[in-house]
Amino acid sequence: MExxxxxxxxLFALSYPLAQSFEHRIQYATxxxxxxxxxxxxxxxxxxxxxxxTQIGVWEFNSRYVLGIFFLDLPxxxxxxxxxxxxxxxxxxxxxxxxxxxDYFQPLAKPVVYITVPFLIGMGILHMDKxxxxxxxxxxxxxxxxxxLIFNDRYLGRFIFAYLVHLIPLMxxxxxxxxxxxxxxxxxxxxxxxxxxxxxxxxxxxxxxxxTLFLMNISIFEKIRSQKQLxxxxxxxx
Numbered sequence: 001m002e003x004x005x006x007x008x009x010x011l012f013a014l015s016y017p018l019a020q021s022f023e024h025r026i027q028y029a030t031x032x033x034x035x036x037x038x039x040x041x042x043x044x045x046x047x048x049x050x051x052x053x054t055q056i057g058v059w060e061f062n063s064r065y066v067l068g069i070f071f072l073d074l075p076x077x078x079x080x081x082x083x084x085x086x087x088x089x090x091x092x093x094x095x096x097x098x099x100x101x102x103d104y105f106q107p108l109a110k111p112v113v114y115i116t117v118p119f120l121i122g123m124g125i126l127h128m129d130k131x132x133x134x135x136x137x138x139x140x141x142x143x144x145x146x147x148x149l150i151f152n153d154r155y156l157g158r159f160i161f162a163y164l165v166h167l168i169p170l171m172x173x174x175x176x177x178x179x180x181x182x183x184x185x186x187x188x189x190x191x192x193x194x195x196x197x198x199x200x201x202x203x204x205x206x207x208x209x210x211x212t213l214f215l216m217n218i219s220i221f222e223k224i225r226s227q228k229q230l231x232x233x234x235x236x237x238x
């Protein structure tokens with residue numbers, strides 16, 4: 001059964017969002033036309049990043065807890081991760097929009113960008129000797145800044161709310177993958193390449209990594225949806 005640990009985490013993350021995709025209130029399945037391209041584009045970026053970090057020893061995968069099916073030195077479950085986790089995250093985003101019509105975090109959107117982007121860049125510069133920390137911080141800052149330049153604060157309040165909520169399942173799932181409930185970690189991090197600060201067993205950098213993965217999907221998702229919502233005459237003028 002140990003071989004199914006990573007797959008079990010993936011199926012757990014997928015189960016509820018997929019089961020509720022056709023629920024009449026959220027109607028998540030009706031938004032897949034925008035979601036699936038976002039998943040594909042973002043996954044392509046992250047798989048290249050993941051492959052690179054695996055090759056240079058930033059992290060590795062414990063063969064004890066994976067099925068043993070590898071593509072580009074990444075287990076099948078890792079490929080699934082970059083589709084399933086954002087699928088579940090965007091589901092959280094849509095559920096919160098439905099149940100909380102008011103955008104409570106919208107006033108915080110610009111301050112969050114103004115504080116977070118310089119902070120992440122500064123952390124990246126200070127820790128250039130640590131691959132996971134530095135690259136993660138720079139990419140996170142770039143993603144957040146790009147989203148803001150494209151959309152201003154139109155979606156950021158909604159994203160902040162969803163991001164904060166998603167930290168709960170993130171810590172649960174990543175905690176399992178980093179050894180919280182197993183004898184050995186499923187994903188083994190090289191601590192020489194990160195700050196060594198953990199929340200439970202999860203490297204603190206994972207909170208930024210997950211933000212980038214989540215926000216990149218939201219940016220593409222909302223861009224596709226906004227294009228569809230334009231009238232044909234408006235699209236012709238673009």
